[in-house]
Amino acid sequence: MEWWGTALELGEVGIEMDLHTASSLGYLDVVEKLLGSGRNVNEKNVSGWTPIMYSCVYKRVELVKFLIAKGADKRVVTGCGRTLFILAAIAGNIEIATDVFIKELLDACDQFGKNAIKYATEHENMDIVSFILTQINQPETLMGNNRNIIDMHLQYENGYNVPGHKSxxxxxxxxxxxxxxxxxxxxxxxxxxxxxxxxxxxxxxxxxxxxxxxxxxxxxxxxxxxx
The missing domain is CATH 1.10.150.50 (Transcription Factor, Ets-1)
Structure with missing residues (x-):
């Protein structure tokens, strides 16, 4: 299982806060200062993570927007193959999910064979599930284990009722x-x-x-x- 770490474990006690720690804690002013001093917005730490990955995991909405504006790569993936959108789907923040969304990466799976809609469903992040379903023009691209979700959504859109329930x-x-x-x-x-x-x-x-x-x-x- 991939280790996300904790915000405090990522920094060094007694030393000026690093870019990744500031991004995970939501310290926008510190991140802005570090980037202004020449730090790379896409810099990877020893775990192979960039600042925006931590901002997605810890649901730092303002920082995600700021990092994207500063050129953060939205196509980065973790060591186990998770996209930013998958991280957002797990964390459950719809605003971040829409900010990092890239349609052609929607059905990307990690090394465990799970994509964003699978994780959003498992974690009961239904607003993200709904967002994903609205983005699907060709539902067959997300078939497999997600077939039931797609089928039910299409039934709703066509005005069908839930079987067995009249009201x-x-x-x-x-x-x-x-x-x-x-x-x-x-x-x-x-x-x-x-x-x-x-x-x-x-x-x-x-x-x-x-x-x-x-x-x-x-x-x-x-x-x-x-x-």
Missing amino acids: LEELLREYGLEKYWTIFKSNNITLMQFLHMTEPDMKQIGISTLGARRKLSRLILNLKIGV
């Missing part, structure tokens, strides 16, 4: 989540709309607790992948 109320009741029905009802959320919701969407309509949003997101994910 959102019925679905929630079957999975013991009926107490949230009144919130969806008051916001006029249909079953099809529910199946495309992200956790921020749920929070916006009044589902305030993280645990509730996670349960509902897990249900959506399970329905999309057919489990």
Whole structure:
């Protein structure tokens, strides 16, 4: 398994912070100063990682944008073959994922045979799953283990219902989540709309607790992948 390390382990105690540590900790001013002094934005450390890789892993949105503006290579891969987009899919930050997205690398797999949509699904980062699906013009390019996800998405886009469920109320009741029905009802959320919701969407309509949003997101994910 690839080691990401921790932010503090990457620097040397008592010595001025290095570029990779500053990038992982989100210290934009330090990164700007180091690059201004002539440091290479694509410099690799002993682990073969560049600064932007750490910013992706630790979800440093502003730093990712800054490093890209300074010429950071968005096509770099880790030692085990993970692209920046895969790192973002694992970390679960949709803004970073869209910033580092390169369409021709969408189906790139690491040495474990997993691509971004596989990792986003495993980590239940559904906003990234949804983003990936919207980018697919030819779904067969991401078939294999992702076939169920693609099939379900195409069914939704063509207006098909989830097999066995006639309404959102019925679905929630079957999975013991009926107490949230009144919130969806008051916001006029249909079953099809529910199946495309992200956790921020749920929070916006009044589902305030993280645990509730996670349960509902897990249900959506399970329905999309057919489990």
